[in-house]
Amino acid sequence: MSSPVARAAAGADAPQLTISNVSKHFGGVRAVTEVSVDVRRGELLSIIGPNGAGKTTVLNMVSGFFHPDSGTIHLGERDITQLAPSRIAELGVARTFQNIALFKGMTVLDNLMLGRHVRMRSGVFGSLIYWGLAQREEVKHRAQVEELIEFLKLQDLRKQPTGALAYGLQKRVELGRALALDPDILLLDEPMGGMNQEEKEDMARYVLDVNEERGTTVILIEHDMGVVMDISERVVVLDMGQKIAEGTPEEVKRNPDVIKAYLGQPHGTGANHA
Amino acid sequence: MSDTLNFFFLLIGNGVLIGLMYALIALGFVLVYKATDAINFAQGEFVMIAAIVVSAALQAYGAPLWLAILIGLGGMIAFGFGLERSVLRPLLGRPIVAVIMATIGLAAILRGVGPLAFGTGVRNLPLPISEDPIFLGPFFLTPVQLVGAGVSLLFLAAFGWFFMKSRQGIAMRAVANNQQVAMAMGIHVERYFALAWAMAGVVSALGGVIWGSMLGVDVQLALVGLKVFPVVILGGLDSIVGAIVGGLIVGIVENVAAGYIDPYVGGGTKDFAPYALMILALMIRPYGIFGKRTIERV
Secondary structure, eight states, X not given: OOOHHHHHHTOTTOOSEEEEEEEEEETTEEEEEEEEEEEOTTOEEEEEOSTTSSHXXXXXXXXXXXXXXXXXXXXXXXEOTTOOHHHHHHTTEEEOXXXXXXXXXXXXXHHHHHHHGGGOOOOHHHHHHSHHHHHHHHHHHHHHHHHHHHHTTOXXXXXXXXXXXXXXXXXXXXXXXXXXXXXXXXXXXXXXXXOOHHHHHHHHHHHHHHHHHSOOEEEEEOSOHHHHHHHOSEEEEEETTEEEEEEXXXXXXXXXXXXXXXXXXXXXXXXXXX | OOHHHHHHHHHXXXXXXXXXXXXXXXHHHHHHHHHHOOOOTTHHHHHHHHHHHHHHHHXXXXXXXXXXXXXXXXXXXXXXXHHIIIIIGXXXXXXXXXXXXXXXXXXXXXXXXXXXXXXXXXXXXXXXXXXXXXXXXXXXXXXXXXXXXXXXXXXXXHHHHHHHHSHHHHHHHHHHHOHHHHHHTTOOHHHHHHHHHXXXXXXXXXXXXXXXXXXXXXXXXXXXXXXXXXXXXXXXXXXXXXHHHHHHHHHHHHHHHHHHHHHHHTSOHHHHHHHHHHHHHXXXXXXXXXXXXXXXXX
């Protein structure tokens, strides 16, 4: 949490991430239409909506995998709309993927160290020449990764190949790898998808800890309404590629448009596919 | 020890040395495939062009051997980087066939440009290594093969270390594993593609010097590259250990086949025995001995 003075200096309510009027069409499919979201520093914002609402597309545009057809995305003052994913990651935006996307065949430790990659300075030739320097850097980053391992309770799994881990643990390692980037903004695409209740609660706890203790801004896409309403400060609802509601969990829950989107229209005129 | 047994060991010994030298060239292929998923049909031509450059530097320009080898290495690194930037990067995201066709075209161009620029005659690439064979028990080894095998082993070990332990090597494996996710980790994927091609250039330069000194340098040298295919099919397209094992198998098989079958059929078995084995291997283990088993799931 930044002090009130620091906040004022940064412009009291200057959003950390500004998504303004972004649209993305794939052929004839309007995946996202004119969506705007302001994300405040340090908040935990959830994006919800029925399947195909465009949630992941928005996330993919923020992390640079898709570039919007129109509209802009700003990180602070900086326009990141057209930047490559690797550049956006360097600027402090880390993400996880809907389907587990760990580097299989590599150990938990290697996966987490890869998250540090972006923070390491020595290049190929540099590390050949300044061997000692590269080694020292490695040790420093290894220490930070150890902290993460402890935080996520992965101590016994360091040398395990990730492919052999249980599903919930793989999701946790993926969270760890994203955290290893030391991100200012963490994008989580269904971190609890496919988990049982206990695993969900664990994951929710970690996400809250990351947000509260590390002060990392979290943007969460999640299907489990219970979890979303429990941990989010603010919720954005997308339906058919458009933003239909935004507010606190309480406000969103009472919003008639949201209820309609999730339950379908009462009189069956053009029912939504939830 | 009986003569027949001696003859057998002789064939095996030479097969091992030749096999390690095949492994070195196959390593160039594996490095590129591992990092970029591209199948490089011009690997043999890389070796040829490197050998031509080194021998030209030696003979036409009178450079000392160490300088000629450095020129070959530097030239091939620059070639690898340049090739990635100018030909392969624009093909990113295109079907894999496009890349294959590009490398086949590249191979034809190199076979044409090499002699055009440096003449068609067979050149020597003399190394300051004694030509007297060394007798070691039943083995009968030529020094140049020993040096070649030694250099191969050294580089295979170095690249093995690079991929297992170094940060860049691990990042390169990550790129090979999943490009999208690697990007999300802030890894500049194109840089690693370029690095892989440059490494293939390094390996080709060394292979060019060794094979060129044994076989002489002309367009025919590119045929060495054809042996890469049985090697990598046997060992696995993406495995360094596989390149070594595949190389050893091909080296031994072709020597043993030549030793025992050639006297009856008048020669030539050396050239096709590895391919017969390759076809057999494709039927039994299409992903190679050490390769990833992804083929099964397609």
